[in-house]
Amino acid sequence: MKKSIVNLPDQKSAGRRNLKAIAEHLDFEMPQHLSDLGEGRSYYVRTYGCQANVRDGETISGLLEEMHFHPANSEEDADLLIFNTCAIRKAAEDHVLGEIGNLKPLKTKHPEKIFAVCGCMAQEEGIVRDLIEKYPQVDLVFGTHNLHELPELLEAVMKGERRIAVYSEEGKIIEGLPSRRIKPYKAFVNIMYGCDKFCTYCIVPYTRGKQRSRRMEDILREIRTFKEQGGREIQLLGQNVNAYGKDLGMEDGFTKLLEACAETGIDRIRFYTSHPRDYSITTIEAMQKYPSVMKSLHLPVQSGSDEVLRRMNRGYTSADYRHLVDEMKARIPDITFTTDLIVGFPGETDEQFQETLDLVDYCQFDSAFTFIFSAREGTPAAKFEDHLSQDVKKERLQMLNDRIGLYAKKNNDAYVGRTLKILCEGPSRKRTDVFSGYSEENKLVNFAGHDLKEGEIYDVLITGAKSYTLDGEAVSGHLENKEI
Numbered sequence: 001m002k003k004s005i006v007n008l009p010d011q012k013s014a015g016r017r018n019l020k021a022i023a024e025h026l027d028f029e030m031p032q033h034l035s036d037l038g039e040g041r042s043y044y045v046r047t048y049g050c051q052a053n054v055r056d057g058e059t060i061s062g063l064l065e066e067m068h069f070h071p072a073n074s075e076e077d078a079d080l081l082i083f084n085t086c087a088i089r090k091a092a093e094d095h096v097l098g099e100i101g102n103l104k105p106l107k108t109k110h111p112e113k114i115f116a117v118c119g120c121m122a123q124e125e126g127i128v129r130d131l132i133e134k135y136p137q138v139d140l141v142f143g144t145h146n147l148h149e150l151p152e153l154l155e156a157v158m159k160g161e162r163r164i165a166v167y168s169e170e171g172k173i174i175e176g177l178p179s180r181r182i183k184p185y186k187a188f189v190n191i192m193y194g195c196d197k198f199c200t201y202c203i204v205p206y207t208r209g210k211q212r213s214r215r216m217e218d219i220l221r222e223i224r225t226f227k228e229q230g231g232r233e234i235q236l237l238g239q240n241v242n243a244y245g246k247d248l249g250m251e252d253g254f255t256k257l258l259e260a261c262a263e264t265g266i267d268r269i270r271f272y273t274s275h276p277r278d279y280s281i282t283t284i285e286a287m288q289k290y291p292s293v294m295k296s297l298h299l300p301v302q303s304g305s306d307e308v309l310r311r312m313n314r315g316y317t318s319a320d321y322r323h324l325v326d327e328m329k330a331r332i333p334d335i336t337f338t339t340d341l342i343v344g345f346p347g348e349t350d351e352q353f354q355e356t357l358d359l360v361d362y363c364q365f366d367s368a369f370t371f372i373f374s375a376r377e378g379t380p381a382a383k384f385e386d387h388l389s390q391d392v393k394k395e396r397l398q399m400l401n402d403r404i405g406l407y408a409k410k411n412n413d414a415y416v417g418r419t420l421k422i423l424c425e426g427p428s429r430k431r432t433d434v435f436s437g438y439s440e441e442n443k444l445v446n447f448a449g450h451d452l453k454e455g456e457i458y459d460v461l462i463t464g465a466k467s468y469t470l471d472g473e474a475v476s477g478h479l480e481n482k483e484i
């Protein structure tokens with residue numbers, strides 16, 4: 001069998017990209033001769049990582065179904081198994097490589113099965129080489145910029161060619177790709193791809209390319225279609241949504257987009273991820289003005305120490321962040337905040353870690369994703385001197401999680417006795433009289449009720465609080481078989 005590598009990514013040149021150029025926009029068309037390539041074959045996509053990857057997973061599923069592949073009942077049954085990977089931390093990456101390694105016996109037993117690897121790990125030169133050289137069970141590796149080429153790539157593999165295609169340098173914007181949304185009432189909507197921020201620890205600008213914004217009319221068309229089909233909630237996606245449109249020459253693009261999204265009449269709008277440096281006051285005003293813009297904000301801070309923030313290249317100070325949070329709390333009293341934090345950044349002192357705890361005390365987040373720093377090859381921070389032992393890092397992580405948990409519980413306790421609006425995501429897997437869903441504040445609520453419909457919004461009285469979930473009872477819809 002033939003193996004070929006097409007355009008391996010050059011991570012070293014990624015930092016010197018021309019950030020001014022506007023990305024090329026193309027419309028996708030399924031090659032006619034490939035539209036029944038998957039006839040009689042099943043597929044399974046296993047997705048890791050962030051919402052960008054989840055959305056890519058939906059696109060991959062959409063493409064495959066347009067080629068008449070059908071969803072497999074399990075990974076073992078699948079004729080085509082795709083690992084949609086994440087590269088953000090080394091440990092998670094090693095885990096995925098282990099899982100790919102475990103596929104070897106299955107491939108030996110069923111050589112006709114196709115195994116593919118895509119996502120952010122498929123944008124890393126070293127990983128791609130390893131996959132080709134050391135994992136013969138892998139038939140195809142394709143990067144984040146060439147999802148739209150999947151039909152041709154699969155055709156090549158099915159004809160007996162083992163082809164590796166990775167384009168890391170510059171991605172185009174491809175409109176009109178099919179997709180199979182995981183939930184018909186909740187949509188991830190990409191508003192931009194890539195990231196130009198180059199935080200010193202982060203691999204994303206190398207795996208996802210430079211920032212490329214979609215045209216506003218394309219985004220709005222997607223949202224209107226989704227709404228017409230009964231959609232309730234959209235989640236606008238980008239690595240730094242507040243910078244939306246800058247690459248298209250737009251001023252205040254994100255606020256304009258947010259307002260236009262609200263004007264479509266969709267019930268709920270959320271957005272991920274915000275960057276404190278690019279947050280504009282007009283966006284806060286739009287949040288105040290439109291009830292459909294949810295009053296919960298994921299605002300990663302990473303550290304409470306100015307020195308660490310500087311070495312991370314985050315572009316704001318701890319005081320700037322506090323000021324932003326204060327401003328939002330003053331204007332939107334019910335707002336909830338979540339964040340991301342990294343402990344054990346190279347050289348982080350006890351005092352600097354303490355500053356992170358102080359910031360947590362000040363902001364009292366509703367919850368946080370917390371991580372131990374992971375050195376990613378090719379990023380500047382991977383070369384920073386790191387004296388901290390793994391034990392110290394783990395200890396700091398534990399202390400931080402304890403502190404976060406304290407405020408999470410305290411904040412949740414304050415909801416007991418209140419009625420929240422929950423978008424029902426269906427009954428729990430174990431009990432049909434217990435449902436779950438998210439409130440406007442983005443609280444996960446498990447609640448009692450009967451005959452409630454997935455995708456509908458219900459009033460739910462909160463009866464109990466845990467650190468990261470709330471319990472309640474539906475007070476609109478049906479409860480104990482009574483109409484209420």
Ligand code: SAH
Nearest residue numbers: 201202239273300340341342371372373374
């Ligand atoms: N674009 C988003 C987040 C992208 S990655 C933002 O800027 O906020 C999600 C989170 O992973 C980051 O916020 C950061 O906390 C964490 N992360 C990224 N790179 C990391 C690394 N090398 N080690 C540990 N955590 C990391």
Ligand code: SF4
Nearest residue numbers: 195197198199202204
């Ligand atoms: Fe990574 Fe920073 Fe870009 Fe977020 S803003 S994706 S942390 S480089």
Ligand code: F3S
Nearest residue numbers: 049050086087088120
């Ligand atoms: Fe992971 Fe890539 Fe997202 S590295 S966090 S899947 S952008």
